[in-house]
Amino acid sequence: MTASPAPRAAAQRAATIRALQTALAAEHTAVYGYAVAGAHLAGPRQQVVTRGWIAHQQARDTLIAMVAALGAQPVPASATYQLPFPVRDAQSAAALLALLEDGLATAYLGVVALTSDRLRLFGAHGVRTGRSAASGPGSGSLCSTVSRETARVSAT
Numbered sequence: 260m261t262a263s264p265a266p267r268a269a270a271q272r273a274a275t276i277r278a279l280q281t282a283l284a285a286e287h288t289a290v291y292g293y294a295v296a297g298a299h300l301a302g303p304r305q306q307v308v309t310r311g312w313i314a315h316q317q318a319r320d321t322l323i324a325m326v327a328a329l330g331a332q333p334v335p336a337s338a339t340y341q342l343p344f345p346v347r348d349a350q351s352a353a354a355l356l357a358l359l360e361d362g363l364a365t366a367y368l369g370v371v372a373l374t375s376d377r378l379r380l381f382g383a384h385g386v387r388t389g390r391s392a393a394s395g396p397g398s399g400s401l402c403s404t405v406s407r408e409t410a411r412v413s414a415t
Contacts, residue, residue, distance in 0.1 A: 271374055276331045278369035278378075279322055282385060285366035286319035287336040292359045295342065296352035304349065308356065318385070363388075 293312035297305055326333040346355050363385065370382025 272329060275373055275375070275378065276326060276329055278373055278382070279326050279329070280331070280334045281369050282363075282366045282382070283319065283322040283326060284334050285363045286315055286322055287334070288340060289315040289359045289363055290319055291336070291340045292342070292355055295346050296355050299346055299352040300349055308352075311356070314388075360388075 290312065293308055293315055297308040297312060300308055323333040342355065343358060344351065344354070346352050367382045367385030371379050371386060373379055373382065
């Protein structure tokens with residue numbers, strides 16, 4: 260015997276809300292972390308991180324709208340965040356950015372697992388964006404750009 264459509268639809272809606280809320284919480288964290296990282300950078304590196312910060316604000320706002328459209332209360336940003344390590348210079352800022360993007364990619368995997376093709380594509384974009392931003396040196400990623408610039412400045 261299969262489940263009736265109403266309970267199945269309710270379960271799918273609940274799974275969708277959970278996945279979107281997880282991605283939203285990760286975006287809130289990224290917005291905070293990008294501000295911290297950006298404070299330890301200057302010049303072109305800070306400009307790159309500022310663009311990433313704005314992109315995460317936009318993703319956060321999109322997720323808030325998506326959750327609200329489903330009739331749920333979007334998870335709010337935390338009042339405080341505990342950084343995984345002290346961020347005191349450009350090198351630790353780049354490490355924080357890589358960690359944040361890796362966490363975002365993982366959070367968006369839950370959206371990829373949903374049944375809606377539209378949401379799966381949205382989640383895949385989040386995973387791809389996070390993975391390419393967090394990938395290593397030479398990739399053209401946000402984090403590798405910051406790392407290359409940091410290495411160049413440190414060498415001079």
